[in-house]
Amino acid sequence: MKYFTKQNMEEVVSMKDIIDSIDETYKLYLNNDFYMPTRTQVTNQQNTLVLMPCFTKKYIATKLITVFPENSKKNLSSINGTVTLNCNLSGINKAILDGTYLTGVRTGAIGGNAVRHLAKQNVKTLAVIGAGTQGFYQTLAACEERNFEQINVYNRTPGEKLTNFIQNLNAALNYKVHITAVDTPGRAIQNADVVITATNSKDPVLPDDKELLKNKLFIGIGSFQQDMREFPEALYSNISRTFVDSTDALKESGDLITPLKQGWLASKDVQTMASFIKDPTIDIEDNNESILFKSTGMALFDAVVASNIYEASL
16 A cells, blocks of 8 residues: 655646646546545534545545635645545555645646636736635646736735745746735736636625626636635626536535526536537637636546556556
């Protein structure tokens, strides 16, 4: 049995490799070539314990993860967990992986994959709302897929955390992109081509301003529960298409449940990324309306990424 720390995983796969794994995951999802029970969420006050099992032909991956939003105020990771990988023929344990890093990097890769398939080639400015762990990996993955020249970062609480976030991003990106801290979400997205939201907010974090929300790719990562929302009503009157990483997102995220219930969004305008990648329904380069990609994650992502990390180490 192998044990993989963050460093071990970084040694065997790159961010580009993990973004490729997301494409692989979507193929399995489209072909229904997996077994994934509904994940279990147990919430105690604002904290959540999540159990996410998944079977593929070769492996069983099981992730046990905690989400403690208040940890960010203590300079601690909000997401912590472990992933185990078992052989699907014998049940033998093949690997234990750091689930905190795996979750961060694979979720970042999901956003990066959306940039790969949904962002125009000439995008220049990226806006990131939320300077936490997920904001970091989302930015790295987005920059892996497009040559951004400017990154605007907004965080609800400015100060040392935001300063450290930008310093770490600069180092990770080899100081090749100009990164600016801004004092409002509106200023962050005003001239942005791609907007990534990575917060645990229960109220929209973007201005309810239709003009400000025009002609952009929005990538929503933070809202994974029914009472969580990052996007305002005005966004839904701007978007031409909405893409989801799985149909479970329609039942799990307030960013989809509320708009569908209120009639801001029609279910016929929602499509899975898996089906879009196989057969694109719009020409991204000619599209002049905003596009929304909403992710709530699924255990199949963990299973594919974990098995690819394990096999890359052999």
